[in-house]
Structure formats: C-alpha cells, structure tokens
Amino acid sequence: MHVVEIQHVAKSFGPVQAVTDVSFEVDRGEIFGLLGPNGAGKTTTIRLLLDIFKPDRGTVSILNGPMNDAKNNLIGYMPEERGLYQDTPLERCLIYLSTLKGLSTTEAQSRLEPYLERFDLAKHKHKKVKELSKGMQQKAQIINTILHKPELVIIDEPFTSLDPLNTQLVKDVMRSLRDQGTAILMSTHQMHQVEELCDRIVLIDEGRDVLYGPLDDIRRRFSGHAVLVRAAGALPHIEGVVDTARHNNALKLTLASGVSPQQVLQDLMANDVTVEKFEIAVPTLDEIFIRVVKEGGQ
C-alpha cells in the first residue's frame, strides 16, 4: 500500500491553472523527489496532498485514504519558507508546534534536547527565532518537521541556507528516517542532492508530470542519446551521429533518434578504429531536467 497516492489532480486559482494533471505514488521507506522548475506546480501539489487545498479534479490518498485531521500527527511538513514564529524563543516555539502535533510538553522537551545538541542549536534555544541565522532557522525547521516521529515527511528545499557540514547532517538524518521506514517526499532544485538521496522522482512541468519513475531507470532511458569514445587517431564519419563534441579526454557523440550505441560501436569496429574507451554517456539529472523542461523532449 502506498503512503501517498495522487491521481490526475488538477487545481486552478481563478484564471491561473496551477496544476493540470499530476499523478505519482510514494512508498514507505523511500526518499522520493518532487522536481520541477519554478512555478511548475510543486508547492500546489504538496498543498493538495496535505488537503490545504481541495483539488478541482482527481484524487489524493495519504496513509491509506483521504487526508483527515487524525492524520495530521502522522505527517511532518516543512514548507520552503520559514514557518516559525519570529518573535518567540526557539525552544518555546518548537515545543508549542510539537504539542500541536500531539506531543505532550514534557515529551516534546525531552525529544527536543538531543536534537538541539545534534544540530548545534542548544546554546541558542532561548534566543528569538528572528535572532538566528538563516541556516539555524532551517535546522530548527527540520527539527520541527521530524520531532513527533511522523510516518510521512514532506520537505520542501531542505538544504537551503545550509553549509556543507549541516547539509551532510540533514542527509544523514533523512537516510536514517528512511531506514526506519519513514516515507520522505522531498521537493528541491538541487539535482545532485536528489541523485544522492532519492530512489524515485517525479518531474512536474507546467502543472503536468512529465517524468516519473526510479531514478536509475530514468537515467538509463536518457543515456541512449550519447556515447563517450576515446580512440587512437581521428574518428571517421559514422552514420547516426548528429553531433560530436569534446568531453574531457574523449569525444561525446550524440546519436540520432533510433540509433543505438551498439550500432555505433559496430561501425567503429568496422572502420578499424582502435577504441580505447567506449562508454554510454549517462546524463546527470541536471541535464535530464534541462532537456525535459527546456527542450520538452525525453
């Protein structure tokens, strides 16, 4: 049973069609990437998921059914923007928000202490939130999202304002949660973080899901378009190669649609080329993202 199941949802605000048709599922014990350019409809999709907005069309199932108030305590949500009371001391703010997630004050306090220590915020706990740096506020926000041990974590741009050390810390926390069976839906623009953390992704563009599935499958799907070749001497003309470019110490050959890397290799061999390196050029997620969003092709 999927933790999140969203089917063909659509949502408009007046004349603005924010989400046109989006479907995906998120399973227990996985980190799922929700990707898309600015204004693609990611945040609206998250809000539809959380029942903040009702969809105009389609269905949303979360933790085995429609969202309801009883499920609030099972979900941790971190919006992209800071969601903390700026004029309240950090500790009081986090305890209050945790009590709204069903923890008692004592329980919240005892759970909070180790997190504050781990995130190096213990000495700042009496400061007002607005007195903390952006990075500290981001860490506080992350603590707030996971303190009540939710079954589903929805986290929007978790690495914003974090230095490499804290980024690593947050990644470790996310992996640890995943290993404990928590489903994590992460929305971000940082593709290298997605490549490092996510098992599956959905890419939304102009309110539609344009790419969806396991990350490895997607990269494999896009990898057939180019090969990296290093050969002794110049390469002859090869049928089906539409572009040749230098790439590190090799040549990157972009293949025409329907041309497979095997065909290229056969042609090279047939032309007695001494091949020193032949490798399928696996695109980075950044490249896939740009190709899908800018060029609209897969």
Add this chain to the structure above:
Amino acid sequence: MSKLWLIAKDEFRRNVYKKSFILALLSVPLMLAFNVGIGLIVENLEKDSTPIGYIDHSGLLDHPVSAYDENASAAVPIIAFTSEEAARQALLAKEIQAFYVLSADYLATSDVELFYMEEPAGNATSQWYDFLQANLLANYPPEIAHRLIEGTRMTIRSPGGIIEMPAGGPTLSTMLPLITSVAFVFLLLFSSGYLMSGVIIEKENRTIEVIVTSVSTTDLVVGKVLGIVAISLTQLATWILIAVLTVAVGGNLLGLTWLQDLSINWIAIAKVVVIALPSYVFAAGLMFTVGSTLTEAQEGQAVGSLFFMLHILPIYMIVMIVENPLGIQTTLLGILPFTALLTTGLRSIFTDIPLWQITLSAAVQTMCAVGALWLASRAFRLGMLRYGQRLRIRELFRRQPSLAERRAS
C-alpha cells in the same frame, strides 16, 4: 490539552505581552483618571474661601440674614463695608476677592456693581446670590424662602418609567449604557484587530502553513477566537475593576459629586450587551476573513481603519439620535450591523428602546455573526496560502466540487 485549547492559550499569551495590548488595557483607565483629574481641578479652581465684601446703599442688608452655613468648609465669609474706599483697600490688600455695591434704588432697578482684580470664584459668586436672595425673601417663612432659593428638582422620565434623567442633563448613571457600548466598541475593535493582524502575520511568515497541517480548521479558527475572547475578558475585567475603584476613590475619598449616588440601570445595560455580543463575533469573523484574504499587514491596517469609521458612525449622527431617539433613521441605525451597538448606547440615554427593536437588532447582529464566521472559514480555506494573489469575492461563494465529482471528472 486539546489542540483547540493549545491554540487559544498561545493566542492569548502571544497578545497579552504586546505593547499594543498594554496600551489598550490602560487607555480606558487613563481616560477615566484624566476625567476624574480634570473634574477635581475644575472643582478646586471654582473654589476660593477668601471673603467677599459688599456696600449696601439700598438698606436691604441693614439687618442681614445668613443664607449659608458659615461653618462649612467651603463657605465664603461675606463682610459688610461702610464705604467703597474701605472695601477697595481690603481688595488691594487681598483681604477680600471682590466686593459688590448695591445701588440706593436696587430694589427698583436691581443694579449691582462688582469690583475685583481677578474674577471671583464660582462658589463665592453663587454664595453671594444666595445671600442676596435670602435677604430679599427674609419676610417669607424660612421653608418657602429655602424652596425658592433652591429651585425645583425635576426629573425627566420616559413613558415606561425606565429611563430617568435630571433636568440639568444626563448623569453618570444615565450615561452607563453608552459607556458600556463604547467599551464594547473599543473591545471589539482592539480584539478583532489583534485577530486580523495575527492571521496576516502568520500568513506573512508562513507559520500558518505549518499550523494548518497540524490542526483542523475548526480548531484553529475557534481556538484563535477563544484566545481573543479571553483577551477581551481580561480587558473588560480590568476596566470594570478600575471603574469600580475610580467610583470608590473619586466618589467617596475625593468627594466628586458626579461619582456619588451612582445607580445602575441594568435593563438598559442588558439591552446593550445583547447587541454587543453578536456584534463582537461579527467583527471578529469579518476581521478573520480580511486577514485570510489580504496579503500584507499594511492593507489590514487600512481595512481596520475603515471598520473603525463604520463603528463610530453614530457619533457623527449624534444630533439626529439625540433629537429623535425613536425616529425611523435612528431606529435603522440601531438595527444595522456596525452602527447598532453605539446607536443603542446613545439611544438608551434618552429613551426606553422598545423590546422588539432590541430583539430585531440582536437577531440581525446574530445572523451577520453567523455569516461572518462562515465567510471566515471559507476565506481561510481558499485564501490562506495565496501569497501575492488576492482572493476574489466571487470565489468565496463558489461551490467546491465534491470528492465524487472530482473522481468522475
């Protein structure tokens, strides 16, 4: 503790430590203290126990009778002089504050001359006229003379007998329903202002996004309203306590006459309260709606000013209300939302408002309150997280598709 109470408690705590709340809390007591202070100053300025003198050329005061208890602390000694020169010397020496000269044909012409360097105090002047009248009436029986000097104490009553007012104008007792309605207007403007700014701030700093995924909309709305009600009750209790203290101190210890013999017309006050309560909920609901739909705190302040103007509109129509408290226009003002509360307070001074009008007004305010709460809930759901995008009014009233309809489409 349920989430509703957590929200209420937090709303209360977040607001009671604000400077604006402390100022609002102290504004009414400070106003009362100011009024009492002014009253004290005026009363003291009007008193001067320095003697006054007179020279009588008419013979009326050859054997003067006293009209005043000269042993009383406020009594001003009245000294007879044989010549204007002697009186002038006494005035220059500041032994007297003024002297009067009755002409020889005073009884025929009533001509009196007054000499002073600074205008004599009010108590001295009134004592002089009492003294003069007492001597003019010296041949009448004392009780008749006393009655003529004291005049008639008339009380104006409404046909039902509930409203009564001295002929000299409203007293503090008759003003109490108005004071109650003004207090409620302040209360609802302050507290609904807190509510609106709280919602806008939470929207601005995105806290609301975290809150709405933690508690139900009902818990959130009701919790916030309860928190605000608790703040209002704190304000009200403080004001009542300070008012009681003011009456006790001002009336008994300082001897301010307008604070003495205070009687409370509970029926008139109850009529105001019956309208005030739904008006309060109506204002809170509207402010919540505004807070949910606006995108910036500054816009909220502008709307808050507009609400303030609407609530105090009856002040600008006070002449019409005073002159015709049972007229059609006044009755309408007493029924319409926004103006009902203050109009009712004003009318209560001058008339006994018919029960059907109070009932109708309370019903109108209650319907508006229910509508405002419904609107608040809708606006919250639809407009809460639309940053930079204003919610259109027609969207508030548009029906949302049901789950079955969404599935079917």
